Amino acid sequence: MKNSYIIIAALAVAACAPKAPLGLKDVLGDKFLVGTALNEQQIRHQDPKADSIVALHFNAIVPENCMKHAELHPKEDEYNFELADKFVEYGEAAGLTMTGHCLVWHSQTGRWMFFDDKGELASPELLKQRMKDHITTVMTRYKGKLKGWDVVNEAIMEDGSYRKSLYYQILGEEFIPWAFQCAHEADPDAELYYNDYGMNLEGRRNGVVRLIRQLKERGLRIDAVGMQGHMGMDYPTVDEFRASMDAFIAEGVDVMITEWDMSANPTETQSADVGETQRLRMSMWTVAPEEREAIRQELLARLCPYSDGLPEDVSAEWNARMRAFTDLFIEYADHITRVTAWGITDATSWKNGFVVPGGTDYPLLFDREYNAKPFVNQLIEDYK
Ligand code: XIL
Secondary structure, eight states: OHHHHHHHHHHHHHHHSOOOOOOHHHHHTTTSEEEEEEOHHHHTTOOHHHHHHHHHHOSEEEESSTTSHHHHOSBTTBOOOHHHHHHHHHHHHHTOEEEEEEEEOSSSOOGGGGBOTTSSBOOHHHHHHHHHHHHHHHHHHTTTTOSEEEEEESOBOTTSSBOOOHHHHHHGGGHHHHHHHHHHHHOTTSEEEEEESOTTSHHHHHHHHHHHHHHHHTTOOOOEEEEOOEEBTTBSOHHHHHHHHHHHHHTTOEEEEEEEEEOOSOOGGGSSSOOHHHHHHHHTTTSOHHHHHHHHHHHHHHHOOOTTOOOHHHHHHHHHHHHHHHHHHHHTTTTEEEEEESOSBGGGOGGGGTSSTTOOOOOSSBOTTSOBOHHHHHHHHHHO
């Protein structure tokens, strides 16, 4: 008798206890992985509120910078795995799915890769050997811990041609299949991805489709295409984005949204026309330092006008656009394996200073006070 009182009392307490809040991963996790990028401070657990957001909302992480070539491999005979190891410890301790970013990219890559000891452009053989060494060393270290890797990042231009990076200048288009081959040999169980931005553009879409076919024709592994998803208020359209997803899926690969953020600022500079703003932007770096500040202020006023807070109407439009893209991702859940935001809160987004140094932007899922944006709360409400 006494026991049943205890059970009833316990049930009553449980029923009245406040329910644990639900996060994005709880409501969308059956459709795809829900991820975020971590910066150094977050990896080192120096941002406890960010830690709580990760724990509640995300089940996947990617390093924002610390696994890039120049970070891991500053000199030919010197690797620095300190922060990358911490990233992996973070993910393992929290049971998060981890992705590596990135093995081959024209940016944030040690210059030494491309030059021999006489300072001449490296020979094709030397660059191939260095690529193999880098890819093998890095992937072997994290074998079995990361689900997959962005093997090649941003190699195709808007018109579908190859970016004329130093990799391309030395090896031609062969550098891409070579990277995928080395990656597969280093860790046959790892998923391998091609990752790029502006994937909605028809030229790049077609270029990436050609690349997937080329890799598959050679029998090389490619599991998914990463569509970075750096967006703005007027680009891309949902339909263009959908068309690119359709095109990639038709080639037999999955799609991942790998670096999602949406600038809330005006997007004058996206115009193909090199207009006044663009000229001003360029001139910032060529004028004398004393003239620079005036130009920076003018650019801030045009391109980052919301330094004191986002106006209500812009915020409403931003939230509606983020929801429209989320709806698209949910519709394609059978083919989308991961949706990853490029950071946690607006305060630390790379977008703040991307267009104009010292700018303010509002591109992420959480605001500067660590609050979820309205569309995030609405999603949790709609899918709980
Ligand atoms: C960005 C980081 O967010 C910044 O912190 C860094 O200064 C530059 O790189 N495409 C990519 C990412 O693949 O690695 C870039 O990340 C953003 C664009």
